[in-house]
Amino acid sequence: xxxxxxxxxxxxxxxxxxxxQLNSSQIQTVNQVWQVANPNIALPKNTLAAVNLDYVDLxxxxxxxDEVAFFPPVTGG
Amino acid sequence: MHISILENELQPWQTVATYQQNHAxxxxxxxxxxxxxxxxxxxxxxxxxxxITLEHYPGMTEKKLQxxxxxxxxxxxxxxxxxxxxxxxILSKHTIVLIAVWAIHRGDAFDASRYIMxxxxxxxxFWKQEHxxxxxxxxxxxxxxxYQAKKASDKDS
Numbered sequence: 001x002x003x004x005x006x007x008x009x010x011x012x013x014x015x016x017x018x019x020x021q022l023n024s025s026q027i028q029t030v031n032q033v034w035q036v037a038n039p040n041i042a043l044p045k046n047t048l049a050a051v052n053l054d055y056v057d058l059x060x061x062x063x064x065x066d067e068v069a070f071f072p073p074v075t076g077g
Numbered sequence: 078m079h080i081s082i083l084e085n086e087l088q089p090w091q092t093v094a095t096y097q098q099n100h101a102x103x104x105x106x107x108x109x110x111x112x113x114x115x116x117x118x119x120x121x122x123x124x125x126x127x128x129i130t131l132e133h134y135p136g137m138t139e140k141k142l143q144x145x146x147x148x149x150x151x152x153x154x155x156x157x158x159x160x161x162x163x164x165x166x167i168l169s170k171h172t173i174v175l176i177a178v179w180a181i182h183r184g185d186a187f188d189a190s191r192y193i194m195x196x197x198x199x200x201x202x203f204w205k206q207e208h209x210x211x212x213x214x215x216x217x218x219x220x221x222x223x224y225q226a227k228k229a230s231d232k233d234s
Contacts, residue, residue: 006134
């Protein structure tokens with residue numbers, strides 16, 4: 001079950017990675033994507049998540065080939 | 078509607094003038110044009126800022142901005158919207174964001190412009206990293222409310 005995971009901004013710097021691919025049949029939700037990708041790191045407070053370019057909550061169900069992104073609160077404009 | 082993510086310097090006034098000239102269908106129709114320009118300051122949170130690096134999430138950013146403008150078009154009667162946002166390295170005094178709204182009446186133009194900007198601030202996936210004159214860098218943690226505190230002691234926030 002390949003899932004593409006992406007990180008942005010300070011989260012990318014802190015984790016030291018911008019993207020990775022997960023192959024786990026145990027993954028069902030966005031929260032589990034984080035746990036499998038970062039097993040020893042708690043999801044930082046206020047982290048936002050998106051699946052296939054739309055905001056989702058952490059219980060959102062992921063499926064094969066989804067792109068899941070984690071990032072801090074946005075600061076554009 | 079036109080949305081652009083720009084990697085090089087943005088000349089806001091020239092961009093608005095050129096866009097309007099190139100959209101002859103607007104001529105004679107609009108009675109109100111509201112232009113918002115956001116500019117990079119050389120200070121923030123008590124520190125002098127030399128430049129920022131603006132990161133974004135390609136694909137999601139454009140999608141989110143389009144959703145915001147479509148929502149504005151549902152709420153107000155708009156003739157056209159132009160939105161240009163910088164990414165990459167931006168020096169102080171340079172433009173970060175431009176929003177121009179053309180409408181028949183001023184209320185629609187003013188309100189839609191404000192709505193688009195506020196939605197952008199809180200939901201479009203852009204992130205600022207500030208580079209200070211002392212050589213250090215820091216990620217901005219959150220956007221401000223958009224109002225300057227009136228107390229003199231708060232004049233940098």
